[in-house]
Amino acid sequence: MTDIAPLADHGRRPSGPRRGPAGKTTRVVVVAGLTLALAAGIGYAAELGPFDPGPAIPDPEATRQAHAFLADWEAGRMARAAALTSRPEQAERVLNSFTAGLDISEPDLTPGAATAGEDGTVTVAFTAKMPVTGLGTWRYDSALPLRKQDDGTWKVEWALSLVHPKLSSTAKFRLEREDTAGPEINDRDGNALSATTHPSLGPLLPQIAGGAGRGPRGAVRLVDRASGEVKGTEASFGEKSDRPADRPVSTTLDATWQAAAEKALADGADGKDAALVALRIDDGEILAVANSPSSGFNRAVSGTYAPGSTWKIVTTSALLLKDAVAPDDVVDCPKYLTVGKRFQNVETSEHRGATFRKDFTTSCNTAFISLRDKVGDEELGAVAGKYFGVGQKWGVGIPSYDGSVPAPRDQTEKAASMIGQGRVQANPLIMASVTATAVSGTFHQPTLTDGAKDTTRTTPLPREVVTQLRELMRTTVTDGTASVLADLPGDVGAKTGTAEVSDDAPNNGWFVAYRGNVAVACVVEKGVTGGASAGPVVRDLLGAVPDDPS
Structure with missing residues (x-):
């Protein structure tokens, strides 16, 4: 997009309508960017005043570091992600055990807003979507604290709670699965569907069965690290159903398509x-x-x-x-x-x-x-x-x-x-x-x-x-x-x-x-x-x- 001249005339020409292809009469759409920009500037000055610095602005370098950490964690590059933290060895060990222990494949980590604290720290929120293999997706929100180091670089201030707000030195998560036989799942014409014939359906078929109350069931539990006592349930997958186990589940899918x-x-x-x-x-x-x-x-x-x-x-x-x-x-x-x-x-x-x-x-x-x-x-x-x-x-x-x-x-x-x-x-x-x-x-x-x-x-x-x-x-x-x-x-x-x-x-x-x-x-x-x-x-x-x- 070229910069538009600030005084360019984007209104209607007084000499008459412009014409489009094939001589058709056309209307010229008015664009009033300059007035809006000036108004926005005046409003900004009026709101803040000459002595109000406004809210602290997070250092862009801190935000980039947080995004890089999330990208590496999402891609399974645990060593690289851990190297961006204040405690690399512990971070790498926890990140690996969290995803492997809960059978999480391909996390989806979406960064959110960054805020600057009065103590010089920056906090970057993020949303986690953790696909638990064969069960469904565990969703939660967390945040990354970042602190500027003596050498001027930013690092993620490592804490168990950034992985999940309830993960701590006294509490961890445990994945529990309930064995259930999966039903036959058919396409719209009654043809059987399977992960063997249609690989993309592999992760979907358990969800389809679960939506019909017939899929695998399980849960992510919060447990006491010392006793193993269950302190809460963070995610549940699957529902119990009264439908006969031998009745196929019909879908709208078309096997050919x-x-x-x-x-x-x-x-x-x-x-x-x-x-x-x-x-x-x-x-x-x-x-x-x-x-x-x-x-x-x-x-x-x-x-x-x-x-x-x-x-x-x-x-x-x-x-x-x-x-x-x-x-x-x-x-x-x-x-x-x-x-x-x-x-x-x-x-x-x-x-x-x-x-x-x-x-x-x-x-x-x-x-x-x-x-x-x-x-x-x-x-x-x-x-x-x-x-x-x-x-x-x-x-x-x-x-x-x-x-x-x-x-x-x-x-x-x-x-x-x-x-x-x-x-x-x-x-x-x-x-x-x-x-x-x-x-x-x-x-x-x-x-x-x-x-x-x-x-x-x-x-x-x-x-x-x-x-x-x-x-x-x-x-x-x-x-x-x-x-x-x-x-x-x-x-x-x-x-x-x-x-x-x-x-x-x-x-x-x-x-x-x-x-x-x-x-x-x-x-x-x-x-x-x-x-x-x-x-x-x-x-x-x-x-x-x-x-x-x-």
Whole structure:
């Protein structure tokens, strides 16, 4: 995104309307960034006053050290994580025994807010999602204390309680399993499913059985280190059921789609962590859930990712619902745009004098950010929840993360949320559902089992909005960044996405698509761009399964 000249005229020209392609009359969307920036500055000065230093700001180096510790712990690099603490030997021993002793595979550790203490320490909160093999995911919150050392570096101040707030010199955790025979689990046509034939289902099948009250059961107990006495239960997995043990559990999965999805990921993800979900548009029934690697954390359903430009489907819906923009309106697409920080387009592309249609099909970040004043601070989240069900509690049939679109804390975060960054969080399940809702107009809670309960409440999108969304996604295939699907027959539409992770890590690649009665979403971690990484995976899947299931 190029820096916009501060006095550039972004209002309507008095000489008359501008014209888009084919001589169509277009509206020019007003962008009033300067006034907002000046107002924000005046408000800041008025609030703090000349002598109020405001809250202490955490040292960025402390935050980076905390993020590095969590990344190493998450990746199983215990020695490296421990080296970032004040007591490396003890830290490495405890981290290893905690994850191995509780049979935890591929922890998901998400850093949160950093706060500076009056004593010079910095505390970084984090959320832990600990997949306990064969049982489910144990979730809890904790925090990392950091202290500046004599040599000027920051280290994590080691304490047992940072691993888990209740872990101490007198209390530890114990995993208890209850042996239960797993039931047969079938696809939508009665075909048996297994981890042998469909490896990605290995971690899911116990959860599916558990959702039906038929899966393995267990618990993580807090026990006294000396006596072994149970002091409490931190997590319970599985439920008792009165259903006969020999009755199969039915799912909405389709064995053909599941196999094709797993093969597409194995062939196209290039060894990177990746995930994919395919579901029916008319009822939300999930046809395939695939993860790479196939064992461990279920990224497809429980992952928490910035959805990047695939989120522009929701942003566009919010704009269209207000008649704040139309496809043929001219919304300039410069290389850069500064809103607190400098935003840019992929490969710093630009399209001067572009229409909004062009902005969508080429995924122009700067154009979308320039429209941020057209929606209220809480409006994007409200549209996501009201029309797309994002952020409501979903009853999928297995544990799922159902998305979050918090109100932005400042204009920079609002700009980021317009393009699926900032604190917007989703996963392939959510984005497949978003795609299905956009092209049908009606949200259907995604389901994996027959007994899934739907407690969501949504409103259908207006028909004219749906028509425009379908046309924009279709044009993205025929004349935009999703051209990888252009050779597929029929009415196929898509949206690409590139999501920033951090300043020093490759972007995640996203791709969502619809064809017939199926919506698909795929993310490839460190895929750099969606069109080049996730796009071929979706193309392989749709090419391998030409017919939609009935």
